[in-house]
Amino acid sequence: MNDILINPDELSFLLWDWLRLDDLLASEGSDIDREAAEAILDLSHKVATDTFLPLFKLSDNREPYLENGQVHALPEIAHALRGYAELGLFSAGFSEELGGLGLPSLLSSASFAQFLAASLAVSAYPMLTTANARLIVTFGSEAQVDTFARPQIAGEWFGTMCLSEPQAGSNLADVATRAMPDGEDEWGARYRLHGNKMWISGGDHDLSGNIVHLVLAKIPDETGQIGQDTRGISLFIVPKVLPSGERNDIAVAGLNHKLGYRGTTNCLLNMGEGAEQPDGRAGALGWLVGAPGQGLPQMFQMMNEARLNVGLGAAAMGYRGYRHALHYSQERLQGSAPGAADKRSGPIIRHPDVRDMVMAAKCYGEGALALVLYCARLVDTAEQDEADDALLSLLTPVAKTWPSEWGLAADDLAIQVHGGYGYTRDFDVEQLWRDNRLNPIHEGTTGIQALDLVGRKIRRDTAGAFDMLDERVRAVAARAAGTALADLGQGLNAAWGRIVTVVAQLRGMDSVAAATNATGFLRAFGHVVVGWQWLDRALLCLDADPADALRAGKPWACRYFFEREIPKIDAWLRPVETGSQLLMEIPENAL
Amino acid sequence: MKILVPVKRVIDYNVKPRVKADGTGVDLANVKMSMNPFDEIAVEEAIRLKEKGVATEIVAVSVGPAKAQETLRTALAMGADRAILVQTDDEVEPLAVAKILKAIADEETPGLVILGKQAIDDDSNQTGQMLAALTGRPQGTFASEVTVDGDSVTVKREVDGGLETVKLTMPAIVTTDLRLNEPRYASLPNIMKAKSKPLANKTPADYGVDIAPRLKTLKVSEPPVRQAGVKVPDVDTLVAKIKELGIA
Numbered sequence: 001m002n003d004i005l006i007n008p009d010e011l012s013f014l015l016w017d018w019l020r021l022d023d024l025l026a027s028e029g030s031d032i033d034r035e036a037a038e039a040i041l042d043l044s045h046k047v048a049t050d051t052f053l054p055l056f057k058l059s060d061n062r063e064p065y066l067e068n069g070q071v072h073a074l075p076e077i078a079h080a081l082r083g084y085a086e087l088g089l090f091s092a093g094f095s096e097e098l099g100g101l102g103l104p105s106l107l108s109s110a111s112f113a114q115f116l117a118a119s120l121a122v123s124a125y126p127m128l129t130t131a132n133a134r135l136i137v138t139f140g141s142e143a144q145v146d147t148f149a150r151p152q153i154a155g156e157w158f159g160t161m162c163l164s165e166p167q168a169g170s171n172l173a174d175v176a177t178r179a180m181p182d183g184e185d186e187w188g189a190r191y192r193l194h195g196n197k198m199w200i201s202g203g204d205h206d207l208s209g210n211i212v213h214l215v216l217a218k219i220p221d222e223t224g225q226i227g228q229d230t231r232g233i234s235l236f237i238v239p240k241v242l243p244s245g246e247r248n249d250i251a252v253a254g255l256n257h258k259l260g261y262r263g264t265t266n267c268l269l270n271m272g273e274g275a276e277q278p279d280g281r282a283g284a285l286g287w288l289v290g291a292p293g294q295g296l297p298q299m300f301q302m303m304n305e306a307r308l309n310v311g312l313g314a315a316a317m318g319y320r321g322y323r324h325a326l327h328y329s330q331e332r333l334q335g336s337a338p339g340a341a342d343k344r345s346g347p348i349i350r351h352p353d354v355r356d357m358v359m360a361a362k363c364y365g366e367g368a369l370a371l372v373l374y375c376a377r378l379v380d381t382a383e384q385d386e387a388d389d390a391l392l393s394l395l396t397p398v399a400k401t402w403p404s405e406w407g408l409a410a411d412d413l414a415i416q417v418h419g420g421y422g423y424t425r426d427f428d429v430e431q432l433w434r435d436n437r438l439n440p441i442h443e444g445t446t447g448i449q450a451l452d453l454v455g456r457k458i459r460r461d462t463a464g465a466f467d468m469l470d471e472r473v474r475a476v477a478a479r480a481a482g483t484a485l486a487d488l489g490q491g492l493n494a495a496w497g498r499i500v501t502v503v504a505q506l507r508g509m510d511s512v513a514a515a516t517n518a519t520g521f522l523r524a525f526g527h528v529v530v531g532w533q534w535l536d537r538a539l540l541c542l543d544a545d546p547a548d549a550l551r552a553g554k555p556w557a558c559r560y561f562f563e564r565e566i567p568k569i570d571a572w573l574r575p576v577e578t579g580s581q582l583l584m585e586i587p588e589n590a591l
Numbered sequence: 592m593k594i595l596v597p598v599k600r601v602i603d604y605n606v607k608p609r610v611k612a613d614g615t616g617v618d619l620a621n622v623k624m625s626m627n628p629f630d631e632i633a634v635e636e637a638i639r640l641k642e643k644g645v646a647t648e649i650v651a652v653s654v655g656p657a658k659a660q661e662t663l664r665t666a667l668a669m670g671a672d673r674a675i676l677v678q679t680d681d682e683v684e685p686l687a688v689a690k691i692l693k694a695i696a697d698e699e700t701p702g703l704v705i706l707g708k709q710a711i712d713d714d715s716n717q718t719g720q721m722l723a724a725l726t727g728r729p730q731g732t733f734a735s736e737v738t739v740d741g742d743s744v745t746v747k748r749e750v751d752g753g754l755e756t757v758k759l760t761m762p763a764i765v766t767t768d769l770r771l772n773e774p775r776y777a778s779l780p781n782i783m784k785a786k787s788k789p790l791a792n793k794t795p796a797d798y799g800v801d802i803a804p805r806l807k808t809l810k811v812s813e814p815p816v817r818q819a820g821v822k823v824p825d826v827d828t829l830v831a832k833i834k835e836l837g838i839a
Contacts, residue, residue, distance in 0.1 A: 031783060031786070032783070033786070035664065035786075036782055036786060039664065039668065039777070042625075043776055043777060043779070043782070046776065047776055083776075087776055087779060088779035088780050089779065101783060548621065
C-alpha cells in the first residue's frame with residue numbers, strides 16, 4: 001500500500017535542511033539530538049499509520065450519538081488515544097517538571113502532523129486537550145494546574161474551549177453566559193455559571209475520565225448587569241466531574257451533525273439549568289483563571305496555538321490529498337498522452353490537465369505544511385526574540401487561512417484527479433475534502449482572519465513586523481540573482497513590491513475602506529508569502545542530485561507556483577489598489 | 592538470567608526494493624532502514640521475560656555499519672539494558688554473524704539467545720541454527736510461544752502442518768516467528784532514556800572472526816514480471832490447459 005501520510009523525507013528536508021532544527025536544538029541546550037528527534041518522528045509516522053489511520057473512515061462512518069444525556073463516541077478512539085498517551089505524546093511539549101520532555105514546538109508540530117494526516121477527527125482531542133492544559137499552566141494557580149492541567153497533560157482527561165454561544169459566534173462581545181460569585185476554595189474564586197455554549201468540540205463523550213471546559217463568561221456588576229463589550233469577559237475552569245466526584249450542572253442539549261470531522265463530537269452545552277445540583281443547588285461550578293476581565297487576552301493564547309494547529313491540520317489534509325492524487329494518477333491507465341506514438345492507455349499523469357492538477361495540489365500541500373512549520377519554529381524563538389514574536393503574530397492569520405483555503409483546494413483537485421471514483425466513499429479523497437471544509441470556518445473564519453491581519457497586524461503594527469518580513473522576503477529574492485531561478489527572484493520582487501504599496505494604502509485608509517478590502521488582501525498576501533518560502537526552499541535545492549527526486553522537484557514546483565499561482569494576486573489586489581468601494585456601494589436589494 | 596538479542600538493520604518493510612542497475616545487489620542509497628521485524632519480536636519477547644521476572648538483563652547486539660547503532664538505540668528504547676555494536680561496513684554472511692555471536696555468547700553467558708527466525712532482506716533463515724550448532728546448545732526455532740520454567744524452556748514451534756512443542760535445557764537458542772507477540776512502540780521518555788544506556792563498540796577482529804564472504808553473488812535481478820493470463824471458454828478447456836502445462 002502506498003504511504004499516504006506525510007513523506008518522512010519531506011519532513012526531514014523541511015526540518016533539517018530548511019528550518020535548521022539542529023541549530024534550534026543546540027541553541028536551546030536540549031537533551032534531544034538529531035538521532036532522538038528522528039526516532040520520535042519515526043515513531044509518530046508508525047503509530048499514526050498503525051493506530052490513527054484505521055480510524056479515519058471508521059470514525060466517519062460511525063458517528064457519535066447522544067443517549068440519555070450522554071454522548072457516546074467510538075470506543076476505538078479511546079483505545080488509540082490511550083496508546084497515544086502511554087507513549088508520552090500528550091505531554092511531549094510540556095516541561096519536564098510537568099511530566100513532559102520539553103519538545104520544541106517545531107518538532108512536536110512535525111510529529112503531530114502525521115497524526116493529523118491520519119485522522120483529523122481523532123487528533124482533535126489531543127489538540128484541544130494540550131492547548132487547554134497550556135492555558136491553565138500559563139495563567140492558572142498552582143492548585144488549578146495540579147488538579148486540572150496535570151491529568152490533561154497525562155492524557156487521562158480531555159479538554160475543550162467554550163467561546164461561542166448560539167447568538168455569539170464571531171462577535172464575542174455578545175457572550176451572555178453569566179458567572180455569579182460563589183465563595184472561594186483551594187482552587188480560587190468560585191462562581192456559578194448559567195448560559196449556553198455552542199459548537200463545543202469534544203464537549204461531551206465517554207473517551208476520557210473527565211472533561212475540563214475552559215469557559216468564557218461575564219461577571220455581572222453590582223446592579224446585576226453584564227457588559228456589552230469584550231472587556232467584561234472572564235475565563236473559568238468548569239469540569240464535567242467536580243473534584244468532589246459530583247457531576248457538574250452541565251447538560252448536553254444537542255449533538256451537531258456535521259459534514260465531516262465526524263469523529264470529533266460537537267455539542268451544544270447548557271450550563272446552570274439545574275440538570276444537576278452540585279454542592280446543593282443549580283449552577284455550573286467554575287473557578288476563575290487569572291484576574292476578572294482577562295478572559296479574552298488569556299483565551300487568545302490558546303486561540304493562537306489553536307490557529308496554528310488548524311493550519312497544520314489543514315496542511316496535513318491538503319498534503320494527503322496531493323499524495324492520493326499523485327499515486328492515483330501514476331496508476332490509473334486512461335488514454336495515451338498527447339503526441340505519444342503508443343496509442344494504448346498509459347498513466348493519466350502523462351496528460352497535461354492532470355499534471356496541472358497534481359502540481360497545483362503539490363504546491364498547496366507542501367507549501368502549506370512548510371508555512372505552518374516555519375511559524376512553529378517562530379513559536380520556539382518568540383519568547384526570547386521580540387522580532388520573531390512580532391513576525392509570528394503577523395503570520396498567524398496567514399498560517400491559519402492559507403492552508404485552510406488551499407489545502408482544501410488540493411483535496412478538491414484530488415477528487416477531480418480520481419474522477420467518478422473520487423466522488424465515492426470507497427476512496428479517501430471525498431472525506432479529506434469534507435474533513436478539511438471546517439478549517440476555513442472554525443477558530444476564526446477566513447473573513448475574521450482578514451480583519452485581524454489588516455486591522456491589528458498591518459494597521460496597528462507597532463513592532464515593525466511588516467518591515468522585518470520585508471527584509472526576509474527581499475533577502476531571498478536577492479539570493480536568486482545570478483542563479484537558474486533569477487527570473488523567479490524578479491517575480492518575487494515585483495509581487496512583493498505590490499504588497500508593500502498596498503500595505504501603505506491600507507494604513508492610510510479609513511477603517512471601513514480597509515475592512516472592505518481585507519479578504520482580498522489576505523489572499524494576495526498569503527500567496528506571496530508562500531511564494532517567498534517556495535523560492536527560499538527551491539534555492540536550497542539548485543544543486544540537488546537529479547536522482548534525489550524530492551529535492552530536485554522543488555525548483556520545478558517553485559517555477560510552477562510563480563507561473564500559475566502568483567499571477568492570481570492581480571485579481572485580489574486590484575480592487576484595493578484602485579480603492580474600489582464596490583462591495584459597500586451595491587444596494588442591499590441588489591445582492 | 593541474561594538474554595542476548597541480536598538485531599539487524601535492514602531495508603524497511605514498507606519500502607519496495609529496487610535492484611541496482613549493474614545487477615550487483617539491492618540499491619540502499621537514500622532508502623529507509625529499520626530493525627528487522629522478526630528481531631523486534633525477539634526484543635519484545637526478551638522484555639516480556641524480564642517483566643515476568645524471568646530475565647534480569649537484556650543485551651542487544653548488532654553486526655553491521657555505524658548506522659546500526661540507531662537500530663540498537665531502538666532496542667534500548669524498547670527496553671534492552673545495554674548494547675554491543677560489532678562494526679563493519681563489509682557484507683557479513685550468516686555464518687560469520689553466527690561465529691561473532693558465539694564469541695559474544697561465550698563472553699556474556701546468556702541463558703537464552705533470542706533471534707528473529709530470518710532477516711527480511713536476504714531471508715536466509717540460518718543464523719540461529721548455525722549459532723546453535725557452533726555453541727552446541729539446543730534450539731527451538733520458529734517460536735510462537737516461549738515459556739521458561741526453572742532451567743528449561745518450552746517452545747511452541749510453527750511447523751508445516753501445525754504446531755510442535757519442544758522442551759530445551761538452557762542455555763538455549765530460540766528464533767521467533769510472527770505470531771509470538773506484538774512488539775511495543777518505544778515511548779518518547781524511553782527514547783530519551785536510551786541515549787544514556789551503555790553501547791559498546793567492537794569490531795569482528797575483537798572476536799577473532801574472519802568475516803570474508805564464503806559465497807559469491809553472481810547476479811541480482813528483479814523477479815520476472817507476471818505474464819498476463821488467458822481466458823478459456825469452459826471447464827474442459829481449463830482442465831486440458833492445466834494438463835498441457837503439467838500443473839496437474
